[in-house]
Amino acid sequence: MPEMGAHLFITQGMETPAELLSMGLNANAIAPEAFVLLAMLGTLMVDLAGEKAAARWAPPICYAGLSISLVLLAMQWNGPLEPSFLGAFLADNLAIAFRAVIALSTLISLLISWRYAEQSGSPVGEYAAILLAATLGAMLLCGATDLVSVFVSLETLSVASYLLSGYMKRDARSSEAALKYLLIGSAAAAVFLYGASLLYGISGTTNLEEIGVSLLSSPTPVAALALVFVLATVAFKIAAVPFHQWTPDVYEGSPTPVVAFLSVGSKAAGFALALRLLVGCFSAFDSQWKLLFTVLAVLSMTLGNVVALAQTSMKRMLAYSSIGQAGFVMIGLVCGTEEGFAAMVLYMAAYLFMNLGAFACIILFSIRTGSDRISDYAGLYQKDPLITLGLSLCLLSLGGIPPMLGFFGKIYLFFAGWADQQYLLVIVGLITSVISIYYYISVIKMMVVKEPQEASEIVKDYPKIQWETIGMPPIRVALVTCVFLTAVGGILSNPLFQWANNAVSGTPLLQQAIALGHQGSLG
Numbered sequence: 001m002p003e004m005g006a007h008l009f010i011t012q013g014m015e016t017p018a019e020l021l022s023m024g025l026n027a028n029a030i031a032p033e034a035f036v037l038l039a040m041l042g043t044l045m046v047d048l049a050g051e052k053a054a055a056r057w058a059p060p061i062c063y064a065g066l067s068i069s070l071v072l073l074a075m076q077w078n079g080p081l082e083p084s085f086l087g088a089f090l091a092d093n094l095a096i097a098f099r100a101v102i103a104l105s106t107l108i109s110l111l112i113s114w115r116y117a118e119q120s121g122s123p124v125g126e127y128a129a130i131l132l133a134a135t136l137g138a139m140l141l142c143g144a145t146d147l148v149s150v151f152v153s154l155e156t157l158s159v160a161s162y163l164l165s166g167y168m169k170r171d172a173r174s175s176e177a178a179l180k181y182l183l184i185g186s187a188a189a190a191v192f193l194y195g196a197s198l199l200y201g202i203s204g205t206t207n208l209e210e211i212g213v214s215l216l217s218s219p220t221p222v223a224a225l226a227l228v229f230v231l232a233t234v235a236f237k238i239a240a241v242p243f244h245q246w247t248p249d250v251y252e253g254s255p256t257p258v259v260a261f262l263s264v265g266s267k268a269a270g271f272a273l274a275l276r277l278l279v280g281c282f283s284a285f286d287s288q289w290k291l292l293f294t295v296l297a298v299l300s301m302t303l304g305n306v307v308a309l310a311q312t313s314m315k316r317m318l319a320y321s322s323i324g325q326a327g328f329v330m331i332g333l334v335c336g337t338e339e340g341f342a343a344m345v346l347y348m349a350a351y352l353f354m355n356l357g358a359f360a361c362i363i364l365f366s367i368r369t370g371s372d373r374i375s376d377y378a379g380l381y382q383k384d385p386l387i388t389l390g391l392s393l394c395l396l397s398l399g400g401i402p403p404m405l406g407f408f409g410k411i412y413l414f415f416a417g418w419a420d421q422q423y424l425l426v427i428v429g430l431i432t433s434v435i436s437i438y439y440y441i442s443v444i445k446m447m448v449v450k451e452p453q454e455a456s457e458i459v460k461d462y463p464k465i466q467w468e469t470i471g472m473p474p475i476r477v478a479l480v481t482c483v484f485l486t487a488v489g490g491i492l493s494n495p496l497f498q499w500a501n502n503a504v505s506g507t508p509l510l511q512q513a514i515a516l517g518h519q520g521s522l523g
Helices: 002-011 017-024 027-048 051-076 093-111 114-120 124-143 147-165 172-203 208-217 221-237 246-253 256-281 283-308 314-335 338-369 385-399 405-419 423-448 473-488 494-505 508-522
Strands: none
Touching: 027 051, 027 093, 027 124, 051 093, 051 114, 051 124, 093 124, 093 256, 093 338, 093 473, 093 494, 114 124, 114 256, 114 338, 114 473, 124 147, 124 256, 147 172, 147 208, 147 256, 172 208, 172 221, 172 246, 208 256, 208 283, 221 256, 221 283, 246 256, 246 314, 256 283, 256 314, 256 338, 256 508, 283 314, 283 423, 283 508, 314 338, 314 405, 314 423, 338 385, 338 405, 338 473, 338 494, 338 508, 385 405, 385 423, 385 473, 405 423, 405 473, 494 508
């Protein structure tokens, strides 16, 4: 056995395991995640000093860690593509783009969390540490290129998400949401492990690129079964129908800032996972998984937007809305073209601002009233024009009304789908977009059109807002930033288009998939 090990290193052009590690470690690739980890450890340390110390020092520690992480991600852009940790992680432009979306979504989620956590009596340090742990898992998942690193990252994100969902220990709905999320998530993890074990048995390796080559040379029925298992895991993570059952209950019962993170950060990690696994591993089954995702996209857009019409809770409405939004993003995934992949990245960035802006408004209203029922927003314009304006602009953007940022994101997705002859997806997307506009406009109408005597009892008793003394400047910063970028980002969207296109052009995995798809269309 020692002779076999020495022979292995010699055949690879290396002499010792130390040289192999030094050439393959490349720890600089995960420097952004390292600062997220340091921020998480810092919040845990200050939490040990007591709740007052945690409330004072946890926010700046989180801001510093996430801000440095974003700066380091910007520095990695268009950098050299060197695999890290013996091929288990790759910091290409795709990974950098999705990691930036996740880190920014965590930063904004924290800005809208502090006052909410303080009012609910929850420990701030623990909450921030668990949220940073979820962020760490999601960011690592975006660049994972090995089945082992994918599973470890996926479970880091999932376990932290379960804890966050049940963080309001005194709220029975929060505990119920966490239990449902845990049970369904555990089943999804088991399904992924079954699929991963089949892939390893077929190929003899856990590296995604090598698995893809192996399946391309000899596709088998067992590989098709592994595809079904992997696709089920991805569909669960992005909340695609029919793997969406957990979403409405978890969104309604979880703390609202947690829902804000799950709706953007966790979903972005899910789509990054879909690109790594489906595009990277299953090019031999390209037509099969695209057909399955076409069905999932149609079901998600239809059910998500139709069922949202009947909802009476804002969080539950946004839960079904997020299911429909996942269906829109899947159009780009099914296309498999450069425009389709770029549209995915662009729309996730746009969704970050418009969805978190809407949740910031919902949290502000909840802090003042303790309610998230849509009917309780009746006549809100008379008492709080800021929340009314911010929520209206974000909902209009989610519905795809020009000139909002969401409109340009959807146009890019529909254009990519039409150019790739995905006519069914584009037509269903257009019809369901009109349906979504109806329930978004209904909320705006509830807030703006109602006469003073028609206002809800909660709004009639709504306290007069004194923004100078309300004691929540971070949430105001998050709200103004998200609403401004949602409203103005569409008009000044060219830099965002360029960024999304560079994310695709700087990712060899996607370029290979585009080239294969082009060859297939020519053939």
